[in-house]
Amino acid sequence: MSKSSRRFWLMKSEPNCFSIDDLAAMPDRREHWDGVRNYQARNLLRDEIKVGDGVLFYHSNIPSPAIVGVAKVVREGYPDFTALDPTSDHFDPKATQETPIWYMVDIEYVATFEHPLDREALRRHPLLAEMGVLKKGNRLSVQPVTFEQWQTVLEVAGLPHLVEV
DNA sequence: GCCAACGTTGGC
DNA sequence: GCCAACGTTGGC
Numbered sequence: 001m002s003k004s005s006r007r008f009w010l011m012k013s014e015p016n017c018f019s020i021d022d023l024a025a026m027p028d029r030r031e032h033w034d035g036v037r038n039y040q041a042r043n044l045l046r047d048e049i050k051v052g053d054g055v056l057f058y059h060s061n062i063p064s065p066a067i068v069g070v071a072k073v074v075r076e077g078y079p080d081f082t083a084l085d086p087t088s089d090h091f092d093p094k095a096t097q098e099t100p101i102w103y104m105v106d107i108e109y110v111a112t113f114e115h116p117l118d119r120e121a122l123r124r125h126p127l128l129a130e131m132g133v134l135k136k137g138n139r140l141s142v143q144p145v146t147f148e149q150w151q152t153v154l155e156v157a158g159l160p161h162l163v164e165v
Numbered sequence: 166g167c168c169a170a171c172g173t174t175g176g177c
Numbered sequence: 178g179c180c181a182a183c184g185t186t187g188g189c
Contacts, residue, residue, distance in 0.1 A: 137170035
């Protein structure tokens with residue numbers, strides 16, 4: 001098989017909450033992507049996102065929102081235990097062991113861009129201007145990215161060798 | 166801080 | 178099942 005079946009995603013995080021530096025600083029450079037409380041994103045985490053998929057790490061809710069680096073999926077959808085934890089900010093009283101409702105995946109740090117790709121840079125590029133993250137009102141915290149967009153982001157970021165990582 | 170867009174909730 | 182009210186997201 002010449003074409004791999006892996007897919008590509010963009011995941012948003014507020015860096016004040018969890019940044020790419022935080023991911024890189026984890027002991028094994030891995031962390032679970034918890035706290036997603038939107039059904040559309042939940043369905044992606046539970047059903048679509050597979051081990052080996054590529055992740056564009058996006059920092060939101062800051063003066064200059066941007067794609068700041070790359071990660072990869074190392075564990076597929078499993079119940080988001082923070083929904084069961086009454087002390088968690090992400091606690092959901094409707095979630096139970098039997099019906100967890102919310103799911104998460106684990107990702108592993110791959111690289112940080114020397115120069116983050118901000119929204120202006122994305123808009124400037126014909127292939128990237130179509131990305132969901134640029135669309136007005138798009139609030140999905142996990143969203144699909146095409147291979148072409150993935151490849152282009154890595155090329156623009158000066159890390160073309162990571163396209164196949 | 167503003168506000169548009171969106172998702173969820175709950176009365177009816 | 179409709180829809181208004183509300184809360185949240187997130188760029189600017």
